[in-house]
Amino acid sequence: MASVSVPARRPGLLGRPTSTTGLWSWFTTVDHKKIGILYGVTAFAFFLVGGVEALLIRVQLARPDQNVISEAAFNELFTMHGVTMVFLVVMPLSAAFFNYFIPLMIGARDVAFPRLNAYSYWAFLFAGIFIYSSWFLGGAPNGGWFGYPPNSVLDPTRGMTFYSLGLLIAGIASTVSAVNLAVTVINMRAPGMTLFRMPVFVWMGLVVQLLLAFSLPIVTIGLVELLFDRRFGTHFFDAAAGGSPVLWQHLFWLFAHPEVYILVLPAMGIVSEILPVFSRKPLFGYQFVVFSGIAIGFIGFGVWAHHMFAVGLGPIANTAFGISTMIIAVPTGVKIFNWLGTMWRGDIRFTTPMLFAIGFIGMFVIGGLSGVSHAVVPADYQQTDTYYIVAHFHYVLFGGAIFGLFGGIYYWWPKVFGRMLSERAGKWNFWIMLVGFNMTFGPMHVLGLQGMPRRIQSYPESLGLTFWNTVSTVGAFLIAVSVLVFLVTAVASFRRPKEMEADPWDARTLEWFTSSPPPEHNFDEIPTVHSLDELWHRKYAETHGGRVVPVPAGGSGRPASGHGRSEGDGGHGSEHGGHGIHLPGPSYYPLIASLGLPIVGYGLIFGWWMVGVGLLVTLAGFYGWILEPSAE
Amino acid sequence: MATVEHADERPLVVEEHATSTGLPNTKLAMWLFLASDCLLFGALISTYVLYRGASTTGPFPNDVFDIPYTSVSSFVLLASSLTMVLALAAIQRGDVARSRVWLLATALLGSTFVGGQVYEFTAFHDEGLTLSANVFGSSFYVLTGFHGTHVTVGVLMLLTLVFLSLAGRLGPERAETVEMVGLYWHFVDIVWIVIFTVVYLIPTGNGSP
Amino acid sequence: MATEPVERSERIAARQRTHARHPSTREYVRIAIVLAVVTAAEVAIYYIDWIHENGLLIPLLFLFSLIKFSLVVMWFMHLKFDSRTYSRFFLMGLAGAITLYLIVLLLFRTFAN
Numbered sequence: 018m019a020s021v022s023v024p025a026r027r028p029g030l031l032g033r034p035t036s037t038t039g040l041w042s043w044f045t046t047v048d049h050k051k052i053g054i055l056y057g058v059t060a061f062a063f064f065l066v067g068g069v070e071a072l073l074i075r076v077q078l079a080r081p082d083q084n085v086i087s088e089a090a091f092n093e094l095f096t097m098h099g100v101t102m103v104f105l106v107v108m109p110l111s112a113a114f115f116n117y118f119i120p121l122m123i124g125a126r127d128v129a130f131p132r133l134n135a136y137s138y139w140a141f142l143f144a145g146i147f148i149y150s151s152w153f154l155g156g157a158p159n160g161g162w163f164g165y166p167p168n169s170v171l172d173p174t175r176g177m178t179f180y181s182l183g184l185l186i187a188g189i190a191s192t193v194s195a196v197n198l199a200v201t202v203i204n205m206r207a208p209g210m211t212l213f214r215m216p217v218f219v220w221m222g223l224v225v226q227l228l229l230a231f232s233l234p235i236v237t238i239g240l241v242e243l244l245f246d247r248r249f250g251t252h253f254f255d256a257a258a259g260g261s262p263v264l265w266q267h268l269f270w271l272f273a274h275p276e277v278y279i280l281v282l283p284a285m286g287i288v289s290e291i292l293p294v295f296s297r298k299p300l301f302g303y304q305f306v307v308f309s310g311i312a313i314g315f316i317g318f319g320v321w322a323h324h325m326f327a328v329g330l331g332p333i334a335n336t337a338f339g340i341s342t343m344i345i346a347v348p349t350g351v352k353i354f355n356w357l358g359t360m361w362r363g364d365i366r367f368t369t370p371m372l373f374a375i376g377f378i379g380m381f382v383i384g385g386l387s388g389v390s391h392a393v394v395p396a397d398y399q400q401t402d403t404y405y406i407v408a409h410f411h412y413v414l415f416g417g418a419i420f421g422l423f424g425g426i427y428y429w430w431p432k433v434f435g436r437m438l439s440e441r442a443g444k445w446n447f448w449i450m451l452v453g454f455n456m457t458f459g460p461m462h463v464l465g466l467q468g469m470p471r472r473i474q475s476y477p478e479s480l481g482l483t484f485w486n487t488v489s490t491v492g493a494f495l496i497a498v499s500v501l502v503f504l505v506t507a508v509a510s511f512r513r514p515k516e517m518e519a520d521p522w523d524a525r526t527l528e529w530f531t532s533s534p535p536p537e538h539n540f541d542e543i544p545t546v547h548s549l550d551e552l553w554h555r556k557y558a559e560t561h562g563g564r565v566v567p568v569p570a571g572g573s574g575r576p577a578s579g580h581g582r583s584e585g586d587g588g589h590g591s592e593h594g595g596h597g598i599h600l601p602g603p604s605y606y607p608l609i610a611s612l613g614l615p616i617v618g619y620g621l622i623f624g625w626w627m628v629g630v631g632l633l634v635t636l637a638g639f640y641g642w643i644l645e646p647s648a649e
Numbered sequence: 650m651a652t653v654e655h656a657d658e659r660p661l662v663v664e665e666h667a668t669s670t671g672l673p674n675t676k677l678a679m680w681l682f683l684a685s686d687c688l689l690f691g692a693l694i695s696t697y698v699l700y701r702g703a704s705t706t707g708p709f710p711n712d713v714f715d716i717p718y719t720s721v722s723s724f725v726l727l728a729s730s731l732t733m734v735l736a737l738a739a740i741q742r743g744d745v746a747r748s749r750v751w752l753l754a755t756a757l758l759g760s761t762f763v764g765g766q767v768y769e770f771t772a773f774h775d776e777g778l779t780l781s782a783n784v785f786g787s788s789f790y791v792l793t794g795f796h797g798t799h800v801t802v803g804v805l806m807l808l809t810l811v812f813l814s815l816a817g818r819l820g821p822e823r824a825e826t827v828e829m830v831g832l833y834w835h836f837v838d839i840v841w842i843v844i845f846t847v848v849y850l851i852p853t854g855n856g857s858p
Numbered sequence: 859m860a861t862e863p864v865e866r867s868e869r870i871a872a873r874q875r876t877h878a879r880h881p882s883t884r885e886y887v888r889i890a891i892v893l894a895v896v897t898a899a900e901v902a903i904y905y906i907d908w909i910h911e912n913g914l915l916i917p918l919l920f921l922f923s924l925i926k927f928s929l930v931v932m933w934f935m936h937l938k939f940d941s942r943t944y945s946r947f948f949l950m951g952l953a954g955a956i957t958l959y960l961i962v963l964l965l966f967r968t969f970a971n
Contacts, residue, residue: 129674192685200678203943204668230685231954238692245791250781253696259703259784267962268692318958322965334965643809672941680944684951691955699966720901724894727926731890734934738883835935839927846923850904851916 033645034603037537045603047131048537052138053117054433059142060109066149067101068500070094072493075457079490081478091474092159093152093176099162100180103280104187105145107414110422111283112141112191115198115222117433121528122216124207124546126539127601129200132642133193135607140190143615148183151176154622158183161472163269166254166262170246175622181244182618188233188240189614195229198222207527209546213307216526217300220307221286224314225279231318232275239268248621263328270321278317280414281381282310284421285352288374291424292356294524295371296363297565299550302355309348309355316345326397335394342392349385353378368522369443373424376451380416384409387462402472405465411458423450423503428522432533435515442506450499456492460485525553538598604645610638679829683836690840693792694847701853704783710853713773722765723845726800729758730838733831743821749814752827755834756807759800766797789848796844799837806830881933889933896922 034045046052074094077086086094116134120127128134151157155175160168169177202223206215242253243265252258254265293300300306322330322338356378365371387409391397400406423446430438469482476482517533530552531540548554557565613635620627668674736751770790778786810830813819819827881889900922903909909918932938937945 129678196678196681196685199681200674204670204672204674204677206669210669227950230681231688231951234685234689235692235958237689238696241791241795242696245780245787251787251791252781252784253787255784257705259700259705260787261699261966263966264696264699267965271958271962318954330965640809643813670941670943672943677943677947680947684947684949687948687951687955688958691959695959695963699963699968716901716904720897723897727890727893727897730893730930730934731886734886735883738880738886741880832935835930838934839930842923842926842930846900846919850900850919852910 034605037603042603044608045605047127047135047601047603047607049116049120049127049131049134050433050535050537050539052134053113053115055113055138056109056116056141057113059138059145060106060113063101063105063145064110065500067098067106068497070098070101072497074098075490075493077474078476078486080487081476081480081483083475086474088474089159092161092472093157095472096158096161096176096180097148100148100158100184102414103162103276104184105141105148107280107418107422108191109141111225111280111418112137112194114218114283114287114422114425114429115225118429118528119198119201119219119222120205121531121535121539122219122526123202123205123210124527124540124543125201125205126543126598128197129205130197131601132604132607133197135604136611137190137194137197139608139611140186140193140614143611144183144187144190147186147615147618148179151179151183154179163273164243164265166243166246166265167256169243169265170254178244178247178622181240181247182621185237185240185244186614186618188237190611191229192233195226195233199226199230202226207543207546210551213304214546214549214551216286217289217303217306217310218283218286218526221282221289221310224310225282228275228279228282228314228317232272232279235268236272239265239272242268244621263325266325266328267321270324271318274321274324275314275317277410277413278313281418281421282313284377284418284425285310287421287425287428288356288377289352290526291370291374291428292359293550294428294522295366295368295374296360297366297523298359298363299525299553300355301358301361302351303549306352306355309351312348313345316341316348320345323392323397326394327401339392339394343389346385346389346392353382353385368427369438369440369447370424370428370522372444372447373420373427376447377417377420377424380412380420380454384412384414384416387412400465402470403465404461404469404471407471408458408461408465411461415454415458420450423447429528430510431517431521432528432535434510435517435533436510436513437517437521438510439506442502442509446499446502446506449495449502453492453495453497453499457489457496458492460489460492464489520552523556525550527552530555538600604642606638606642606645608638610635610642613638673825675825675829676832679832683832686836690792690795690843693788693795694843697788697792697848700784700788704785706783708773708776708778708782709785710789710848713776713778714849715769715772716849718765718769719845719849722762722769723841725758725765726762726838726841729755729762730835732758733834737824737827737831740819740821740824740827745814745820748819748827749811752807752811752814756804756811759804759807759834763797763800763804766793792844792848796837796840799840803830803834803837806833880936880939886933889929893926893929896926 034041036042037046037048043051043055046055073086074091077083077091116128119125148158158164158176158180159174160172160177160180164177164180169180202215202219212220242251245251246253246255252260254260254262256262289300289306320338320342322334323342326335326338360375387405391400391406391409427438427443430436464482464485467480467482469476469480469486476486515534519532520529521533522529527544527546528535530544544551556568558568560566613631613633616631616634617628618631620629620631670677732751732754736748736755739745739748739751770793778789780786780790807830810819810827900919903915903918909915931948937948
């Protein structure tokens with residue numbers, strides 16, 4: 018058992034905390050696993066809030082001509098629902114999985130910059146709190162999650178100022194994290210783990226970080242210009258002064274289109290991990306899946322104006338973007354076929370993670386089909402700004418991303434928490450969610466084609482939209498029930514003792530090589546990697562007839578049998594060979610440094626003196642960070 | 650984290666890192682960050698170019714720009730890139746004292762640049778060019794302001810390095826940190842190369858906005 | 859200990875390039891002088907009417923900026939001598955920015971006279 022050391026505490030102002038257990042340790046942690054849990058819990062909390070917002074919307078729209086929710090409040094609700102789900106749920110939930118599992122899957126002990134990692138989490142949390150504080154400080158954002166000027170500039174409430182500042186803070190968190198994780202994947206892989214021996218989930222992680230790094234700066238400037246138009250009287254989007262609201266649209270969608278791939282690629286990565294495990298077959302066409310992911314990321318930068326077909330860019334632009342949008346369906350289709358090929362003739366176990374993964378495929382295909390129909394420009398003239406679009410993006414974002422993420426939750430729960438989630442409850446969760454989801458969003462295709470516009474607070478009886486709206490609302494409450502089922506089973510799992518084996522699913526990748534949960538240092542000895550699906554090949558060999566047989570026990574590097582212990586690679590190339598493992602120690606300063614961000618934000622709304630305070634806090638945080646005793 | 654040994658080469662002490670690519674994390678991170686910063690400044694510059702000639706009211710660029718003055722600023726910033734690279738060369742040689750001098754020089758030149766911009770903007774402001782005067786004011790100040798902020802952050806980083814050096818905490822083994830700050834600094838310089846040309850030297854049109 | 863052929867040759871190449879050259883102080887100063895001269899040229903042609911009248915200003919300014927940009931990136935930022943990985947990332951950002959924003963400006967018919 019390797020000895021792990023953490024630097025001794027030095028007294029004084031710059032003394033670094035040392036404890037890695039206890040409540041306070043959550044505030045000072047730089048451990049990627051704890052940070053992953055923080056992201057996951059926070060994101061799930063926002064999921065519940067965003068879900069309530071959705072339910073309120075559905076209650077208001079259940080029957081015609083209602084006024085349960087006022088028009089002003091309705092605008093805030095759909096805006097906040099969108100902002101929450103995109104920026105405060107799916108992105109951080111994906112970040113949770115990336116943070117927890119990328120280092121484990123590549124055989125590393127942590128990410129490249131652990132304190133920066135903590136900083137990203139706190140900045141995200143503060144961004145979420147900041148945006149939500151707007152409800153109490155003059156009104157929540159109400160201009161849609163896409164914030165189009167002139168409306169977003171001219172709205173007299175404070176909401177869209179909170180929107181621009183909050184998203185700027187969140188953007189900083191994500192940009193920093195993107196650089197961190199990208200460097201981790203490129204630079205911190207275990208010996209023998211070439212890029213093409215990495216799990217698909219790690220590949221998707223890399224693509225997502227690069228998408229973030231290159232798309233976020235674009236919307237950053239858009240948001241700055243919006244903020245300045247609102248707060249300092251600039252004219253970026255002011256047509257009367259020679260500006261153009263269309264500039265916002267370009268800057269926004271240049272980011273927001275890659276963003277949708279940022280939202281779905283992690284879930285695709287998760288599905289690519291789950292399917293092989295529960296089909297007892299390797300992923301079909303691994304290289305195709307990887308290259309398709311890269312292609313989706315790349316082409317994703319070339320389709321943004323398909324959100325602007327009705328703006329009047331002209332036939333050449335519309336045609337070009339229509340074509341590029343159709344092209345991007347191809348790599349996506351390739352992935353679908355590879356996933357199906359993985360399951361074909363596999364020894365399938367219909368566990369909960371597997372159900373969610375298969376559900377992902379089905380729902381994402383439906384969403385993809387409606388998406389392809391949007392690519393036909395004249396058809397989109399009819400569809401745009403109707404509920405048909407709402408149907409599309411919920412099928413890919415909920416039926417796609419959320420289902421995939423739920424699959425990940427069920428799959429990796431035993432690894433993270435040392436207990437299983439109940440399979441029985443999981444199945445109830447899945448089926449109720451599947452039915453509820455389709456009930457909620459399926460009818461929206463019809464409603465959209467019948468002409469129901471988006472973002473309307475109510476509709477008259479005479480339009481004949483009532484029936485499907487009511488069905489949709491019932492479906493939404495079914496979704497809520499399924500989420501409740503999940504919450505109950507999640508809490509119940511903690512009543513069970515923490516005695517999970519390292520590899521309960523008989524899986525394929527390195528995170529299952531170490532104990533459940535992993536020790537702080539992840540692996541006693543960093544494994545040397547010889548192939549894709551390294552763990553699988555350590556457990557099983559193939560006979561001449563192609564039959565998979567277990568490697569005899571006592572062979573090198575079986576996963577840990579009991580809990581609390583992990584086996585290392587006993588062979589050469591093992592590091593340290595008895596030396597201690599040094600881990601970066603905890604630190605206050607990432608939290609302090611990130612605290613400056615919301616303070617500056619509030620200052621830009623309420624008073625310059627607060628901006629000064631925020632800058633000082635930021636500086637103090639960074640100087641403490643630089644000057645505190647080095648970790649390793 | 651195995652060390653790689655080949656029969657034909659000894660592992661280098663200075664450049665070798667126990668990373669998958671052999672490249673240091675910090676330098677890789679900084680290049681990736683700079684790549685992303687290209688998109689940040691690209692958006693600002695594009696906004697400026699888009700709105701060139703679009704202002705419906707003055708002051709216009711020809712009314713306020715003082716090319717000789719701004720040229721001097723450009724020389725100052727270019728010179729600071731030279732001092733920066735000399736600072737790095739010094740620390741890689743192990744000459745800590747010399748590197749400190751060059752780092753300080755870079756910080757001073759950078760501060761001169763920012764000071765010059767503050768003076769320039771004050772003059773423009775007095776001539777009526779504000780953020781809200783017209784779309785030229787908006788796009789000009791936000792673009793140059795973002796750049797100036799980047800320079801200021803750079804100066805802070807340089808002064809921090811000087812401080813660390815004085816405290817004996819910036820030896821040759823930390824040349825990587827100096828290199829990383831240097832990369833940032835040069836990037837800020839090349840952004841200015843573009844801004845100087847696109848904003849100041851390319852005229853907005855005869856007598857028009 | 860197993861290292862893969864791909865990684866190994868990459869490392870050797872990277873090492874050889876960094877091992878190759880660091881420019882000397884004199885070279886750095888020379889580059890700085892070139893940068894100054896080119897900047898002076900940029901400012902000078904701004905004042906020459908003949909250049910404006912013959913539509914040469916923008917092409918020349920573009921050329922001069924490109925020279926300065928390349929000199930700083932390749933020598934001062936050391937990209938010429940460093941691992942190609944850095945160049946690839948930087949080029950991704952730079953090329954991406956140029957392409958995307960050029961498209962946006964074209965969509966606004968910015969260059970249509």
